[in-house]
Amino acid sequence: MINYKEIKSFIQDTIIPKEKDWVGKPFYSIESELNTFRNIVKQNNWWTPQLDKDSGGLGLTLSEHAKLLEILGMTPFGCYLFNSHAPDAGNMELLEMAGNKKQKEEYLKPLVNGDIRSCFAMTEPDLAGSNPVRMGTIAVKEGDNYIINGKKWFTTAADGSKFTIVMAVTNDENENPYAKSSMIIVPTNAKGYTIERNISIMGHANEGWFSHSEITFKNVKVPITNLLGNEGEGFKLAQKRLGPGRIHHCMRWMGICERAFDMMCERAITRKISDTEYLGDKQLVQDFIAVSRAEIDAAKLYIIDTANKMEMLGHKEARLQISAVKFYAAGVLQKVIDRSIQVHGALGITDDTILSFFYREERGARIYDGADEAHKTALAKRILKEKKKEY
Numbered sequence: 110m111i112n113y114k115e116i117k118s119f120i121q122d123t124i125i126p127k128e129k130d131w132v133g134k135p136f137y138s139i140e141s142e143l144n145t146f147r148n149i150v151k152q153n154n155w156w157t158p159q160l161d162k163d164s165g166g167l168g169l170t171l172s173e174h175a176k177l178l179e180i181l182g183m184t185p186f187g188c189y190l191f192n193s194h195a196p197d198a199g200n201m202e203l204l205e206m207a208g209n210k211k212q213k214e215e216y217l218k219p220l221v222n223g224d225i226r227s228c229f230a231m232t233e234p235d236l237a238g239s240n241p242v243r244m245g246t247i248a249v250k251e252g253d254n255y256i257i258n259g260k261k262w263f264t265t266a267a268d269g270s271k272f273t274i275v276m277a278v279t280n281d282e283n284e285n286p287y288a289k290s291s292m293i294i295v296p297t298n299a300k301g302y303t304i305e306r307n308i309s310i311m312g313h314a315n316e317g318w319f320s321h322s323e324i325t326f327k328n329v330k331v332p333i334t335n336l337l338g339n340e341g342e343g344f345k346l347a348q349k350r351l352g353p354g355r356i357h358h359c360m361r362w363m364g365i366c367e368r369a370f371d372m373m374c375e376r377a378i379t380r381k382i383s384d385t386e387y388l389g390d391k392q393l394v395q396d397f398i399a400v401s402r403a404e405i406d407a408a409k410l411y412i413i414d415t416a417n418k419m420e421m422l423g424h425k426e427a428r429l430q431i432s433a434v435k436f437y438a439a440g441v442l443q444k445v446i447d448r449s450i451q452v453h454g455a456l457g458i459t460d461d462t463i464l465s466f467f468y469r470e471e472r473g474a475r476i477y478d479g480a481d482e483a484h485k486t487a488l489a490k491r492i493l494k495e496k497k498k499e500y
C-alpha cells in the first residue's frame with residue numbers, strides 16, 4: 110500500500126523548495142538534477158504508480174492513482190519525478206494495452222525504466238484537432254513498410270523523445286471515418302522525421318519534456334510491424350488512452366488548485382491593506398476564498414465519482430461524465446489560479462511565485478484532450494436525446 114503521507118512530505122519539503130532552481134530553466138540544464146530525484150523516487154518504490162505490477166508499475170487503481178496525482182500536481186515536476194507524466198504515461202498504457210511482445214520489449218520496457226521519453230502525434234496545424242477524423246497524415250503500405258507523409262503540431266515532449274506514436278490514415282477506403290486511421294510507432298531517428306521547431310507559448314518555447322513541437326514526416330519509412338494494434342484501430346485505442354488520461358489530468362489540476370488556494374489564503378492573511386486590516390478582512394477577498402474552496406471540493410468529489418464509475422462500469426459507460434468532469438475541473442483550475450493571482454496583485458503576474466507558470470502552462474487545460482465546447486456539445490446532445498424520449 111502506498112504511503113500518501115510520506116509522498117506528500119517528500120513533495121512539500123524536498124521538491125517544492127527546489128522549484129525556484131528549476132522553473133523556467135531550459136529542460137536540459139536541469140535534467141540531470143531531476144534524474145537524481147527520480148532515482149530517489151525509484152528507491153522508495155513510488156515509481157510508475159499508474160501501471161500494472163506485471164509491467165513494472167505499482168498497480169494502483171484509477172481512484173488510488175487519482176489521490177496520488179493530487180499530491181504530485183502541487184508541483185510541475187511531481188508527475189515527471191514519479192514517471193507518471195504526460196505523454197509517457199498515456200503511451201505506456203497504450204503499449205501495455207495494444208503492444209505485442211517485441212514492441213513491449215523495445216519501447217515499453219525502457220519507458221518504464223525511465224531510460225527514454227516518447228511523444229504522441231495526432232493534432233495537425235492545418236485541420237481542426239476537435240474533429241480528428243479529418244486527418245492529413247497518410248501512411249501507405251509499400252512491401253513490408255509504411256511510408257508516412259504529413260505534418261503534426263503540439264506534439265508534447267517530442268524534443269528528445271526516442272519514438273513517437275503517430276496517428277495516420279491507413280484505410281481511407283473505409284466508410285466509417287473512425288476506422289480509417291492507425292497508430293504507428295516511429296523512431297525519431299527515422300530518415301525524413303524532422304522537428305521543425307519547439308512552439309513558443311506565451312513567450313516560452315523551452316525544450317525537452319517541457320516543449321511542444323511541430324513535426325514533419327517526409328517519406329518516413331517504418332516496418333509494418335511498428336503498427337500498434339490492428340489497422341484502422343487508431344481511434345478505438347485513442348479513446349481508451351484518453352479516458353483515464355482525462356481523469357489523471359483532472360486530479361493533477363486539483364493539486365495545482367490546492368497550491369494556488371493555499372497561496373491565496375496566505376497572502377490574504379499576511380498582506381496588510383491598512384494599519385488595522387489585512388486583505389483577508391475584505392469581503393471581496395473572502396468571496397474568492399469561499400467560492401474557490403467550494404468549487405475545488407465539488408470538482409474533487411465529481412472526479413472521484415467519475416473514477417469510481419469508470420472502474421465499476423467501464424470507460425465507455427462513463428464517457429459522458431468524463432466529458433463533463435473534464436471541462437468542469439479545467440474551469441475550476443483556471444478560476445482558482447486567476448483569483449490567487451488577483452489576491453497577490455502585481456506579484457501574482459511576476460515569475461517570483463509559481464502562479465504565473467501555472468497560469469501560462471495550464472491555460473491549455475481547456476483545449477487539450479478535447480476543448481471545453483466539444484465536451485459540452487457531446488454531453489448536451491446526449492441529454493437532449495434522452496429527454497426527447499419523454500415527450
Ligand SMILES: Cc1cc2nc3c(=O)[nH]c(=O)nc-3n(C[C@H](O)[C@H](O)[C@H](O)COP(=O)(O)OP(=O)(O)OC[C@H]3O[C@@H](n4cnc5c(N)ncnc54)[C@H](O)[C@@H]3O)c2cc1C
Pocket residue numbers: 196229230231232233236237238239240262263264265321473474476477478479480481482483486
Ligand atoms: C498544452 C497542449 C498540449 C498538447 N499536446 C498534444 C500532444 O501531445 N499530441 C497531440 O496530438 N495534440 C496535442 N495537443 C493538441 C490538442 O489536442 C488540440 O489543440 C485540441 O484537440 C483542439 O484542436 P485544435 O487546436 O486544432 O482546435 P480546433 O479544433 O481548431 O478548435 C478551436 C476551438 O473551436 C471550438 N470548438 C471545437 N469544437 C467545437 C464544437 N463541437 N462546438 C463548438 N465549438 C467548438 C473550441 O473553442 C476550440 O478551442 C495539445 C494542445 C495543448 C494546448
